Amino acid sequence: MSKQVYISADYALDGDSEVVEVLQKWGKDNIHSLDFIDMSQVNSGSVAGDPDCRPCDLKNEFNRQINASSAVIFVVGNKTADRMAGSNCPRNGKSQFESWCTPYKYNANGTKWCKVSTTYAASSDNVGSINTYSYLRHEFEQAKKAKKKIIIVYNSLRYESDWLPGYMAGYERLAHPFWKKNYYGEKVGDYDFIKKELGL
Numbered sequence: 272m273s274k275q276v277y278i279s280a281d282y283a284l285d286g287d288s289e290v291v292e293v294l295q296k297w298g299k300d301n302i303h304s305l306d307f308i309d310m311s312q313v314n315s316g317s318v319a320g321d322p323d324c325r326p327c328d329l330k331n332e333f334n335r336q337i338n339a340s341s342a343v344i345f346v347v348g349n350k351t352a353d354r355m356a357g358s359n360c361p362r363n364g365k366s367q368f369e370s371w372c373t374p375y376k377y378n379a380n381g382t383k384w385c386k387v388s389t390t391y392a393a394s395s396d397n398v399g400s401i402n403t404y405s406y407l408r409h410e411f412e413q414a415k416k417a418k419k420k421i422i423i424v425y426n427s428l429r430y431e432s433d434w435l436p437g438y439m440a441g442y443e444r445l446a447h448p449f450w451k452k453n454y455y456g457e458k459v460g461d462y463d464f465i466k467k468e469l470g471l
Contacts, residue, residue: 274469277310277337277419279410280346287348287426290449293460294344303462307469310336324375325386326357330400330409337413338396342420342469345411345439347446349426352436357406362390408438422468424449428458 278294280287295312297303318328337343362370362385370385390401398404398412414421423439423446425431432443439446451461 274307274342274471275310275340276307276469277340277343277410277414278346279311279343279407279414281348281351281354281407283350283354286350286354287346290346290348290424290426290460293449294465297460297462297465307471310340319375322374323383323386325372326360326375326406327362327387327400329357329375329406330398330402330404333406333410334397334400334413334417337410337419338417340419342422343410343414344422344424344465345407345414346449347423347425347431347434347436347439349431349434351407351434354407355405357409358403360401360403361385362387362401363403408436411436411438420468421445422465423447424461424465426450428452 276298278291280291282288282291295309298307298309318324318332321328360372367385367388371382372385373382387401392399396417398409398416402409404412421442423442425434425446425448427434427448428450429448430446431448432446435443435446447461447464449460450458453459
């Protein structure tokens with residue numbers, strides 16, 4: 272039976288997509304017994320395709336996908352702590368008509384008024400989508416709040432505790448290098464570690 276696993280990572284070209292590609296390959300090929308569904312890549316019905324999709328819409332979607340997952344893998348690279356995409360919500364402490372934001376992936380269309388008419392307290396199960404967290408931090412905070420199994424891997428052959436963002440403080444002992452060297456000296460993903468952490 273497939274495990275539904277959410278992968279949080281910096282998908283930029285200079286980010287950590289190489290790790291994500293290996294994880295996704297393990298979940299699809301017939302060689303590895305790592306049988307999981309990457310919930311972060313479930314695009315059916317995604318709000319991201321809406322031209323008026325805002326950061327808060329994406330954060331609500333992250334909440335739904337993380338809540339439907341049994342575990343969340345966080346990929347930490349040397350730029351993770353500096354990534355701030357999604358953090359520019361101006362709504363906190365302001366009215367709707369004082370707040371402007373840019374629809375996701377539609378920067379050329381300029382800014383628009385906040386689409387949320389009334390803000391309200393987040394439910395006990397979710398991190399509120401009206402916040403100044405980056406997308407990466409929002410995913411982490413939601414995984415914690417939803418009490419999901421958290422797996423943190425460095426995009427490195429070594430332990431890189433200096434790479435951990437401040438919001439991951441206290442999780443240093445959980446983090447583990449994703450890469451290792453095989454018998455031939457080649458860099459490969461640490462499949463055994465991921466499999467063990469997922470209980471597979």
